[in-house]
Amino acid sequence: MFNNLVEYLDSIRARDPAPRSRWEILLYPGVLALAMHRVSHWLYDGGLYFLARMVNHFSRALTAIDIHPGATIGRHLFIDHGFVTIGETAEIGDNVTIYPCVTLGGTNPANGIAGKRHPTLRNDVIVGSGAQILGPIVIGERARIGANAVVTDDVPEGATMVGFKARSTLVSVEQWLREFVPYGTPCKEPCEPADANRIDELEQQLAMLKADLDALRAASKAEAGSVRRTEANG
Template identity: 50%
Template sequence: MFKRFKEDIDSFIKRDPAAKSRLEVILCYPGLHALMFYRVAHALWVRDWRLMGRFLSHFAKIVSGVEIHPGATVGRRFFIDHGTGVVIGETAEVGDDVTLYQGVTLGGTSLEEGKRHPTLEDGVIVGSGAQVLGPHVIGAGARIGANAVVLEDVPPGVTMVGIPAKMVMGRSKKQDSEFCAYGTPDGMKDPVVRTIEGLRDEINALKNRVQELEGETPQDNVESEQKLDVVSGGR
């Protein structure tokens, strides 16, 4: 248990340059506090001490501002930065080395029993305010941009932004090797700008095609008149 606790602390230091010491992380990071309470609450939950697990989870939400249902499954080196407003549902599954920022929701869209919350595979990063809704699988190493709303499965290693979220960047060697804060690669164009530029390119292509057709029309008319003259002369 203490080895796992040290591992969690080290993951906070590794992924947050503002963290200067383990003591600072222990005292000042609500994401770590929520994770500590979750570990105990989950142990109670799987041993059928479910009311106690829920109560401890509720207390952790009051203290840290993070709500992790004790029935959720959370892997190793889980990092919740800033923490406030994070919600993780009962059947959510979170792999190793996953990062969530403030305001993230791993929510369900069904009232039926069974799997209804998302699965985040290893190394996923979810930016602030993003929502992943439903029993969808977010592939290993994927990035979910800030305020995105994910309503479908996400392939491994891609970047998703927007409402609803769409893929804007595939896997790259640089992305695999570097940590991507807030799930948005540095220097990536605004998706709205990318869309406008795409529409502009299509309009320009259509204009060029129209000009080509208009340029062909006079020649076509000349050829048609010549054909008519030949027919008339033959008569």
């Protein structure tokens, strides 16, 4: 058990440059929230739902991280800071990293049956700050969800998703991924292929609009001058 704890703390240290020791990591809210979730999930599986909820509410008050007791979580989950919500039927694989203000939320079943309502995150997924992953969708292994992305469809393995509604950046993970990439979004690679022709077209349209505006202003000044001269002669 001690070796498993050390391995978990080292996995966090490999993904976060801030801590100076394993002791410091033990105080991380994400670590405390996950430890209490293990207890609440054990109670939940045993049918002790009220006690499970009590542990859950205490954990949320202490860490600002709300993990439903029913959520299934694998090994080495790293929740970096708080304000994260993980729903009842969410499933999280191994070595997943979640940054602040992320929601693994559910959708309202149209048939009124509870069932699977929350996302499934495969191994080694990274979810950037503020991302919202909604519904019973699957996020493939090594996928990256960019900051503030809203994901409502399945994400293929190795894809990087950005935007609202999230779309693939079309940047192959294998081209740039060598080690862990913080925050889930590549910073040195273009998020989308540049469209030079479209940019040139927009610049031409802008120039035409400016020319039309200048012509209208000149015509308006000429008309105002003509009116003033007519009034003066009259």
